[in-house]
Amino acid sequence: MRTLLLMALATPLLAADPPRTMRLDFYHTGNATTEIYAVDKVVVEPLPWPGNPARPIDPLNLGDYFFEVADAASKKVLYSRGFSSIYGEWVTTAEAKTASRTFHESLRFPTPEKPVTVTVRKRDAANQWKDAWTTTVDPKDQFVDTSVPEEPGALIAIEKNGPPSEKVDLLILGDGYTAAERPKFEADAKRMVGHLFAASPFKERRKSFNVWGLCPPARESGVSRPSLGKHTASPVGATYDAFGSERYILTFDNRAFRRVAQFAPYDHVEILCNNRTYGGGGIFNLYGTVSADSAWAAYVFVHEFGHTFAALADEYYTSPVAYLPADKKVEPWQPNATAQTDPSKVKWKDQLTAGTPAPTPWPKAEYEAWSKDYQKRRAQLRKDKRPEAEMEALFAEDRRVTEKLLGAAKHFGQVGLFEGSNYEATGLYRPAMDCIMFSRSAEFCPVCRRAIERIIDLYSAGP
DSSP, rough: OHHHHHHHHOOOOSSSSSOOEEEEEEEEEESSSEEEEEEEEEEEEEEEEEEETTTOOOOSSSEEEEEEEETTTTTEEEEEEEEEHHHHTTBBBBBGGGGOOEEEEEEEEOOOOEEEEEEEEEEEEEESSEEEEEEEEEEEEEEEEOOOOOOSOOEEEEEEOGGGGGGGEEEEEESSOOOHHHHHHHHHHHHHHHHTTTTTTTTTTTGGGGEEEEEOOOOOSSSBGGGGOOOOOOOOEEEEGGGGTTTTTTTHHHHHHHHTTSSSSSSSSEEEEESOOEEEETTTEEEEEEEEESSHHHHHHHHHHHHHOOOOOOOSSSSSSSOOSSSOOOOOTTTBOOOOOTTTTTTGGGGGOTTTTTTOOOOOHHHHHHHHHHHHHHHHHHTTTOOHHHHHHHHHHHHHHHHHHHHHHTTTOOOOEEEEEEEEEEEEEEESSTTTTTSSSSSOHHHHHHHHHHHHHHHHSSO
């Protein structure tokens, strides 16, 4: 399977010397019924393009959006990638039904030699691609911004296994660390990277990665937490309470994020927030976030990297989220969720455990009864503003109960069709009873592992 994928991706793009990285910054405005795009500016970043020039075309069909860069004259596609966005998440919230908002976004690709057309496609209600926006970029236009802003600090080579063009380049970006706390950031980053490479398949593919660190100095420690009245001008702008979810950390300041990140060669980004309160987030091909000092930071880091790196769906469905359910269930585009119950049509049909029934029985009622009580206690701890240690202890209790309940079930460890996934209790299925995308497990299931390996193959030149 891997060999076939590599052959499909092996389309030459550019000469041996990599071009600079071009970034198209734009505004994404709209609501539940209207969507508008507008160019902000075109930037040539300081560093060469870090991507593998032999694999410019993305065949994996992932993301809420997809963009292509094509030669304006010949129409030949030079580069493409699937992605998701903050706008794409926000538009599924209740607020989008009554209000409009604007988000700043960016697309990055190798700087072309001639004018190109950039086309953004969006999935419709049936998850089919529809053209949403097209614009022309002329690399010789006088308004292309080639200026070099002030550097955010020295680039840290946390782990280097080869040239950026041959490796997956992961950037660990610190937010809320003062200049005096730079050594703490380095220690936090190395600790998180160690946890990532302890999990399969990252463990086996470690040599396919470079890991870089950047830590712009903050005036004060920590990032914003609006639910407690804390607003901090951190360099990258990370904040808790995204979309009203107290544990969800995002930065809505795309300009600040890109201004810092451009000083590292990167394909994917994880933002370390200098906080203890449990939290994080992850958006495919944008970034992941984690509170570095949480007792559960290792789990959150790896789980959120599953989102931002491999487009993995959340497999849990009992935790409160800001998103509204879809009016009609369609087949999810994520590789680890399905609406199919016919084993011959399931996207992981070749990985199904022989003899496993579909749908696959699991102690769903018992799990939901426990989870209902657990979520009630969790909400009360936050409402009462209890010490974080009490929340961490509750998480540990949840892990023990879940591990015992699922571990004793008949089909534990098998690949099948387990109902309950992607925030839906019914009608959607996950491939394994347990996985790091479902609970606080330490392991990815076989289906998620394969999805991760496919992304590694897209960006790297091999082990």
